[in-house]
Amino acid sequence: MNDYARIEKSMAFMVANAAQQPSLDTIAAQVHLSAFHFQRLFCRYAGVSPKRFLQALTLERGKQLIASAQSLADTAQALGLSGGSRLYDHFVTLEAVTPGEFKRQGEGVEIAYGIHSTPFGEVLVATTPRGVCRMGFIAATPEEDILAQLAADWPRSTLRHQPDATRYAVEALFEAKQNDGTPKKLPLHVSGTNFQMNVWRALLMIPDGQLASYSHIAQALGAPKSSRAVGNAVGANPVALWIPCHRVIQQSGALGGYRWGLDVKRKVQAWEAAQYAEQLESAHG
Numbered sequence: 001m002n003d004y005a006r007i008e009k010s011m012a013f014m015v016a017n018a019a020q021q022p023s024l025d026t027i028a029a030q031v032h033l034s035a036f037h038f039q040r041l042f043c044r045y046a047g048v049s050p051k052r053f054l055q056a057l058t059l060e061r062g063k064q065l066i067a068s069a070q071s072l073a074d075t076a077q078a079l080g081l082s083g084g085s086r087l088y089d090h091f092v093t094l095e096a097v098t099p100g101e102f103k104r105q106g107e108g109v110e111i112a113y114g115i116h117s118t119p120f121g122e123v124l125v126a127t128t129p130r131g132v133c134r135m136g137f138i139a140a141t142p143e144e145d146i147l148a149q150l151a152a153d154w155p156r157s158t159l160r161h162q163p164d165a166t167r168y169a170v171e172a173l174f175e176a177k178q179n180d181g182t183p184k185k186l187p188l189h190v191s192g193t194n195f196q197m198n199v200w201r202a203l204l205m206i207p208d209g210q211l212a213s214y215s216h217i218a219q220a221l222g223a224p225k226s227s228r229a230v231g232n233a234v235g236a237n238p239v240a241l242w243i244p245c246h247r248v249i250q251q252s253g254a255l256g257g258y259r260w261g262l263d264v265k266r267k268v269q270a271w272e273a274a275q276y277a278e279q280l281e282s283a284h285g
Helices: 003-016 024-030 035-046 050-057 069-079 099-104 143-153 168-174 194-203 214-220 227-235 262-283
Strands: 092-096 110-116 123-128 131-137 158-161 186-190
Touching: 003 024, 003 035, 003 050, 003 262, 024 035, 024 050, 035 050, 050 262, 092 194, 110 143, 123 143, 123 168, 131 143, 143 158, 168 186, 194 214, 194 227, 214 227
Parallel strands: 092 186, 110 158, 131 186
Antiparallel strands: 110 123, 123 131
């Protein structure tokens, strides 16, 4: 069992037993480590302590909802919804496939792909020379299905198994600082309708540690009656984690859906909430 697999297994145990708030020793025993070594390992790969993660699992999601659709709209307006804008605190740039690229169907484009471990399960990452074009959890969507969809979206491209060329997309999430302490910049290169692109850009406006509802996003886009269409666009997100569709829940506070599985959604939300709480504590310390 590698380190990421240990983190994944321990997170799954904490999700399943959050109500009991298991001790550090109990959690560590699930991955056959001492409490001391497990604490160090978890902090190294998750960036937060097991205790902080466990506390975040018990937060009421409704309390993490942004205050109003207007607050999301204000953020979106401040940053801009146009292509190439610098989006939220990971410096993600979201670039659409151009009409010319769409017409050429990927002719002359080499797409590298690889499978990488994360604390939430293995992901398949695919990249074009312009950025990450696909990232999905293979436990929910098998490798061959993701590759088949890539081939359908880019029928004239060349797919090459080159994990060394795609690893950066995972490393940037979990080792997100450059030497000067600023977040690494990560370009995404995705294909979608204008409406889908606007929804995905709106997702990037939801701050770390906070959540938004489908209706919040619809209102922020100036289309308050389009919650169902927003839900469809959220569900079609091609890049897990980086385009944070896991931050969208129902207005009631219910978890809602997630194409890569609700357990993964719970873990990612708790991980981000724990990091956010730690940042707040440090800022006020």
